[in-house]
Amino acid sequence: MDPRPDPRRAWGTPSDGPRPQAWPAAPGRPPGPTTGAISRHGAGPARRVPRQAGLRHDRRAGGRGRPGGRDGPRAGGVRPVRRPGAPRHPPALGPAARARRRARLVGGPQRHSGRPQAQPPGGAHRGPPAGVPRVPRRDPQGPVRRGDDDDLGPRDVRGREVARRRDHPDVPRRAPAGPLRPHPDRQGRERQGLAHPPHGPARRSRRRVPRTSEGWAFEVKWDGIRAIAYSRPGTLRLETRNLREVTAGYPELRKLNRALSSHRAILDGEIVAFDEQGHPSFARMQQRMHLTSESLIRRRAREVPVVYVIFDVLWLDGHSLMDRPLRERRELLESLGLNGPNWQTPAQLHGDGKELLAATAAAGLEGLIVKRLDSGYEPGRRTGAWVKVKNVKRDEFVIVGWEPGEGRREHRIGSLLIARHDPETGELVYAGEVGTGFTDQTLDDLARRLAPLRIDHSPLSDETRRPPRTACWVEPLLLAEIEFTDMTKDGMLRHPSFKGLRADKQPPIEVVAELPKDGREIVVEGREIKVSNWSKVLWPKTGFTKGDLVSYYARIAPVLLPHLEDRPLTLKRYPNGVEGQHFYEKNCPRHRPDWVQTATVTMSRKKIDFCLARDTATLVWLANLADIELHTSLSRVPEIGRPTMMVFDLDPGPPADLVQCCEVALVLRGLFEGVGLQSLAKTSGSKGLQVYVPLNVPDATYAQTKGFSRQVAELLETQLPDLVVSRMTKSLRGGKVLVDWSQNDEKKTTVNVYSVRARERPTVSTPVSWDEVRACLDAGDASLLSFDTEQVLGRADELGDLFAPALRVQQRLPV
Structure with a gap:
């Protein structure tokens, strides 16, 4: 949303104050003169706005009229007529009776795995009516056909003029989280043609x-x-x-x-x-x-x-x-x-x-x-x-659940449970209930949208703020506009009122139907994908599910996809979760959909069909395969022998940790600056740190990068023998940081930026600024550079893609 002067008003201020100019006229009305107070414009009677009245379904109106049926009371239909002299409200129920009634109506606050899951108020979500095609949110080929340089569109947005932005070295250590928005530096390589409008x-x-x-x-x-x-x-x-x-x-x-x-x-x-x-x-x-x-x-x-x-x-x-x-x-x-x-x-x-x-x-x-x-x-x-x-305190909050209603809303959503992203950690924290601002039509629409998103665990990270025990939880995919008077010291909203869902900030995936055996049918970029075992826990210690993994990769896609573009992808799959067995898969599975693209690469005289992740739908499909980690080559197809960057993988040997890696990384940065090379840092998402030197020149070879990186690693080992080791021998690595230069090889892969890692909690390989690296070293606190999925989504929203220079910076290694 954007603020502007009222197109239907001319307004004035006292003579001693500023006098704004007249505002534009409303549609079909001529602009009026500027006066000392707000006045109505236009001739003729005021246009009558049709009253938005909720329609009731009863037997006489042609409804089915079955109790609990589609048109019955449970769907918001007609209720029995009160007899004359009867009490207006039923007798109050005690806490135990109310809890039993809620459990009977909505399935209770928890669901057992062996019992069928209750549908939210409003009935099961059935998807769009038969015969109505699902319109893709975005044409896979771009909203504008490719043509001459006069074509306008988002693909033209991604060019050199937009990518040229001001340097911002003073990046805060952490930033608030929230829904992703397009950012110019996320767009990858430059494109030819028209001077590009913003993405x-x-x-x-x-x-x-x-x-x-x-x-x-x-x-x-x-x-x-x-x-x-x-x-x-x-x-x-x-x-x-x-x-x-x-x-x-x-x-x-x-x-x-x-x-x-x-x-x-x-x-x-x-x-x-x-x-x-x-x-x-x-x-x-x-x-x-x-x-x-x-x-x-x-x-x-x-x-x-x-x-x-x-x-x-x-x-x-x-x-x-x-x-x-x-x-x-x-x-x-x-x-x-x-x-x-x-x-x-x-x-x-x-x-x-x-x-x-x-x-x-x-x-x-x-x-x-x-x-x-x-x-x-x-x-x-x-x-x-x-x-x-x-003037009005109004903000966007994430819907994390609902509480069943009472009284007039007995069979419907009573209030929404909302959360916000903590500005320090990026985690979802409870912000209270919203029980006003709804119409009957709004409640029906919310029930339809929330039905397929139902989960059996809380998505909140802060257990100190206790939500209602009868809460029904959902995947945190929908954003609501909430108006409120104030916020308490503990972050709870005062007098919140629901103003609507943000249609211009829709989630990247749409859950359209529930399938047997805890499956979901979702639509991503116009493509239908069936996800199995949606609620299956992949990270037992945190309760992070496959549905959470699908949601993360869909939401991070705008910044992740440019770094995956045309890079052969090696899958690392965990079908039974991070504590179970895993396996690598180089050949793209044969049961892949037709729209998943591949590239054939010859390695050691063997042809391998690698998967290529070029769109959000492919990322979601990979997440459904429990492909938790994304490992990619340092080069792109078809020029598989031309690395686009050089990497140094810093791996600490106990008792050394990430803090010592930060010290080595800063030494590497100073070394590269001395020879005129720009370098970038990202966490491995595990226990180490990685330093990258972008190249993006056509004459780079693995022979150059491997030889140069080895000389650098051996030089550091000579200059810092108590801190650095350049050899893989385990007996030499205790208390030191291994500077692994061997990853600069055509046959090897490294974990891609923004990839989730199979650790105790869903940490992510995260790009960090050099200021953050120094702050971690100064504080001696390795946790400062450990980020999970929600924190990374918040950082990407606030800071953009800190790893974007890896896509566009062109530089050559010194001879």
Whole structure:
């Protein structure tokens, strides 16, 4: 969402304060004059909004009428009529009786493996109706067909102009977690063609109004859906922040393409719906967000029209503007004259920020977006150049379960259990219950969505905050927008209210049906995948399941896939969990789906068909095989003899640990800097550390990298004999760090970045900054560089891909 001035209002402030310019008019209404107070605009009677009344199913209306049936009371149907004189409410039940009733209705707080699992309120999820095709969230070939260099689209986003971002050496040790968003540095190698628009919109930090307004511009914060518009003559495409195309859902915005005339442009803005008072309404916006029927879309477009509020231009007529300061981009945007019935370009506001914020609060708006006038456009990154200041405390939380209802909601969801990511550890911690803000339609929709996600264990990591004993747990895949008045010291929300699911931040996988024997049918990028043993525990000491593994690899895919692209993949499978037997598999399984791609590589006169992980669906399929660890070659096909990087695997021999590895890694970094080479660090996810030197040049060979790395390792052993050993002999490794140079070989593989490891808990091979490596050494605490799946997802969301330079930095080893 993005804040902007109200397209239906003109508002003013006292004469001694700042006077914002008039806001754009609502669809079909002329703009009114600026007055000293908010006033309604437009002639004629107010448009009547159809009342959204819940429909009851009873026998007379044609429902089945069976108690507990699809149209019966358990599905929210009609209840028995109260007799005259009868008490309005039934007698109160004691705790034991209430617990028995809940257990009878919803299966109780726990499920035994030998008993059938209870469905959540609303009945079993049956998937989409028969005959309705499932539309892929994203075309595997890219939302735009490949063609000439004028084609716009996310694949064009991934190029050199976006990848060029500012250095940020002062990376915090750890960062908050949350849903993944596209980031420019995740995109892999450069692509030819058009100057590339951003891979996902720029993001805003959450802070206070700057002390001085000099050098800043203010924009009203809108409560809608952030959308990037790609326009060229005759074609308009709208995409949300997760690259989901929504053009068909908003037909009234198509004429924006005509307003741009012959210009080819990429615009950043917010799709907003307004209530009858002219305020942005996310509740009304939700009526437009989940539609697939063309007739229903057209009808809702008439009943609930939207406005595309434009506030930035990123690319215009063949030229990228992202490096231009905001002041220049705004001038170019305003010169386009984009003010029409369903699109507006509100003027920026200037003046005292606190007074402007107070004026938005008085107008019932969310707040302000404060932007530096000299800032460039940094896609996917949260920086201090764009500051989000809210009047209302509203945030996104992860749905982790629900509690059965009582009274009027006796057979339905009573409240949602929500959690947030701890800003220090990235783990999910309980944030309370949300029991208000629901309509009957919302409760039915939530029951349908949560049914296939049911699990029998808590996904929370903090046991000190006790959720209800009757809680029904789900996979933490759905995000909810929650409004609240305050947060207690222990992190619990006060007066929370449900505002809706974030449709523009949908999970990368959709569970559409439950299958026998604890199976699930899921849809990933339009491909149907059947996952067996969804609740099977793979990490017994933590309760981490196969479903959790599938979820992690689907969510981390945006940053992981560029590092897997075209690299032969060796599977390391654990069918019975990390404490059972495992085996390696080089040849891609013959029972693979047709869409799983392979590459034939000749090794020792033997041809091997390796799997290639080129999309999220393949990652999910591999996770279903219990392929916990991803081991890849240092080169890509077809140039299998050309390594793209050189690696030093630092393996500590007890009693040495990761702290000593940090000391050796910093020595290696200084050594490489002395010869003009950039190096990167990542944890192994086990007990060691790995240092990589990106190459990405066509003339690199394994003979060069293996010889160079061996000389470096032997030099370190000579200079630091009490700390380093370069030979594999176990008797020499006690208390020292092995600098393993032998991994630089065409026949060997290393664990890929972001791969989960088969340890006591689901740790991940994680890229770290050199500041973090030094902080671990200074503190003498190896746990500072140990990260599990939830922490890595949070780091990727906040910091982006710290390992991205391995994809694009080109350098040669000294002769």
